Amino acid sequence: MSTVSSTIPEAKPNYLTSDFSIKSWLLTTDHKRIGILYLISISLMFLLGGILAGLIRLELLTPTGDVFQPENYNKIFTMHGVVMIFFFLIPSIPATLGNFLIPLMIGARDLAFPRINLLSWYIYLVGGVLTLSAMALGGVDTGWTFYTPYSSTYSNTYVMLTALGVFVSGFSSILTGLNFIVTIHRMRAPGLTWFRLPLFVWGHYATSLIMILGTPVVAVTILLVALERGLRIGFFDPALGGDPVLFQHLFWFYSHPAVYIMILPGMGVQSELIAAMSRKKVFGYEVVAISSVAIAVIGFLVWGHHMFVSSQSWYAGLVFSFLSFLVAVPSAIKVFNWTATLYRGSNAFLTPMLYAYGFIGLFTIGGLTGLFLSAMGLDVHMHDTYFVVAHFHYVMVGGAIMAFLGGLHFWWPKMTGRMYYEPLARLSAVLIFVGFNLTFFPQFILGYLGMPRRYHAYPEEFQVLNVLSTAGATVLAIGYLFPATYLLYSLFKGEKAPANPWNAKGLEWEQAPSPPPTFNFDHTPEVHEPAYAYAPEKEKEVVHS
Amino acid sequence: MSTHSVTAGNPAAVLHHFDTAEQQRDAATLGMWLFLITEVMFFGGFFTAYICYRHYYYDAFVAASHTLNIPLGAFNTAVLICSSLTMAMAVHSAQLGQRKKIVTYLLLTMLLGATFLGVKTIEYADKFEHHHVPGPNFSFPGVENAQLFFSLYFGMTGLHAAHMVVGIGVMIPMLLAAMKGKYTSDYYTPVENFGLYWHFVDIVWIFLFPLLYLLGGHLTPGGGAHH
C-alpha cells in the first residue's frame, strides 16, 4: 500500500469514459457503473418519498384534517414508508457505495457475479415500477407493515400490486447480498486477511448475511398474504381459524433485521470517515469489526419487541425485551470506539466529517430511545405514538441517511473524478442537521404526550410542536436540495479530483486513479499492512498519555 | 460478460475478474449454497405456519391428514429418492467426463421428476373431487378448521412442485449442452450446482411427507381410506 498517487498512470480511459453509448450502460456488468445506475434510481425514489413526507407534514400543520381526506392521508403515509424503506433505505448504501467500493477496497476486478449484479438492478426496477404503478392507480393504505387481516381481507386498495413490487425488489437485495458474501470470501487480494479489511467491508458482510437470511422470509409472508387475499383460503384471517399475529412474527423476523440492513452499511461508512478524517486507526478495530456481525446475529432475535401489545405471550415478550437490550451492546461498542478514535485525532472539519459527527449524536439518540421502546412496560404507553416515529427517524434519517450523504461526499471524487464546492457542502450539512432535529425532536415529546401516529387530525394542544416539526421539515428539504444541486454541478464544473484527495488509506484511494479504470487495477494489488495505518507515532503518544 | 474475455466455445475459460479457474468454481459453488440457504428460509415461513396451526388445531390436522393417500405419497417419496440418486450419478459421470452417461442420468432424473408431478396431479384431482380444496367450495363436515391443513398442504406441496417444474425446465438446456459435449471433467460446475438444487428439493419432500401424510398415528395400514 506504499504506492503514492503520483505513480498511478493517468490519461487512460476510466470506467466512465471507456464507452459513452446508452447500451454500454444498460448492459454493463461493471460494478461501478451498476453502482451509479442504482444511485440514480434510489435518488429518484428518495425524491418521491421526500415529497410524500412533505405532504404528511403539510397536513399536520393544523389540527383539523383540512388538506387531504383521511383515506388519502392513509395512502400518503403508506407510500412514504414503502418507497423510503424498500426502495430507498434498503438499497441505499449497499447497492450504491457498496457496489462501487467493495471490489475496489478488496483489490478485486469486479464482484464475483457481475451479471447477477446487473440482474439485481433490473429486478429492483421491475419492483419499483410495480409499486409505482400501484400508486398511480390509486395507492395503498395498509401502512408499510401490511398488517393482516386488514391487508389480506379488508383493504380495498392496491395491496397486491404494491406487495408484488416489494416481493420482487426483495430478490434484488438477496442477489446483492449473495454477491457480496461470495466476493468478500473469494476475491480478496493476496495479504488482505479478514482483520485487515476496511470496516466498510465488514459492515457490508454483516448486512449481506441479513439480506440472505431474512429477505426470503418476508417474501414467503407476502406470498401467504397474496394467497389469502386472492383465494380466500385463510392463513391469517381469524374468521377462517388463522392468526393475524403469525403474520407479525414472520413480517418482523425480516423487518426488524431490515433496520440493520439500513444502518450497518452506514456504520461501515462511519468508520471509514472517522479514520480518514481524524487520521487514526479505528480504536479497537477488531471489536468494531466483530460487533458488526454480532449486531446482525443478535438483531435477528429481537423482533418480538414490535408485538408487546399484540396477543404475543407474556413470556415471549420478556425474552424479546431482554434480547433487545442485548443488541444495544455491540451498537454502543461502535459508538464508544468511534468517539475514542476521535480523541486526540487531528480531526478535520470537512463535509464528510460533519456528517460523521452528526451520525454519532443522532444515532445515539435514536438507539437509546429504542431501549425505551424495548422495555415492555414503557412500550405499552409509547406503542404506536409519535415517539416511535421519532425513534426510527433518528436511526434511519439521522443515522443511515447522514452516513449515506457523508459517504457520498467522501467518495464523490473517486466515483466522478470531480471535487464538489466545499463551503456550500459544509453549509448544507449544518442545515440538514438543524432541520432534522427541528423536525423530529418535537415528535419525541408529542409521542410521550400521547399523540398517536398515522392520524390526519389531532387535538389542538399538539399544534405548537407539530408546527415546529413541519418548519423543521422545510429546512431539511432545503438542506437536501443543496447537495443535489452542487453535486450535479460539480460533474461539469467541479475541479478535477486527484487519486487521493483526502490522503486516505485504502486500496481504493492508494492504488486506483479517480475515477478508476473499468477493471479497477492493472495488477492485482498486494496488501502488507493493516487497515487505517495512519501515522503510528501519534498513536503511541496517545497510549502513553 | 459477453463483451469481455470469454472465448466462445470454451466455457471452461476463466472470466476476466477471476484469477484462476479454481477460484471461479469455488465462487460459483459458494454462491449456490447461499442461494439454497435463502430457499431454506423461504420454505421456513410455511413450516412455521404449519407448526403454529398444528399446535392450535391438532385434531383437525389429524382428521384432515387421514384423507391423504399414503401409498401414493410413499411412492412419490421413493420416486424422488431415485431421482436424487440419478442426479448424483449425473454429477459423478460429469466428473469423470462420461458424456453419454451424463445424458442418460439427466434424462432419467427428468423422467422421475415428471413421474412425481404426474402422481401429484392425481392426488390434487382427488382433492378437488372431494371438495377438500380451500376456498368457497370447501367442505369437511364435522371438523372445524380443517381448511387450514389443506391450505398448508396445497401451499407447501404446491411450492415444492413449482420447484420441481423449474428444475425440470433448467434440465432441458443442460441436457442439450451435455449432448453437445459441453461438460468435461474440467468443467462441470453447472451440473454440480444444479445437482445441489435438485437434492435440496428432495430434502424438502423428505420433511413434507411425514408432516403432511403421516400425522397422528395411523393405526390401520393403508391409510388412504377416508374417515
Next chain:
Amino acid sequence: MSAQNGSGETHHIVPVKAYLGVFAFLMVMTVVTVVVSWVDLGIFNTLVAMLIAVAKAIAVVMIFMHVRWANKLARLFVAGGFFWLLLLFVLVMMDYFQRATLGF
C-alpha cells in the same frame, strides 16, 4: 487470490458405492417411517418421524451434496442456514406454546 485453500477437496469424486448406500438407507427409512406411523406412540410418533426425516436429510446433504468433502466454509454456511431456520421456529414457538400456560 484469496487466503482460502483446501478448495480442491470440494470436487472430490465420491465412489458410486457411497451413493448406493445412501440410496438404500433412504429407501429403508421411508418404509420405516410409514410403518412406525401405524403404531400409536402418542407424542413420540412425531418425534420418531422427525428424527428419521433429519437422518435422511443429513445423509442427502453429506453424501449426495458432497458436504462431507467440502471445505469448512461451505459446511459452516450449511449448518448456519439450518440453524437459522431453527431459531425462527424456536422463537415463534416460544410465543405460541406459552400463550395458554400464562393466560395471555
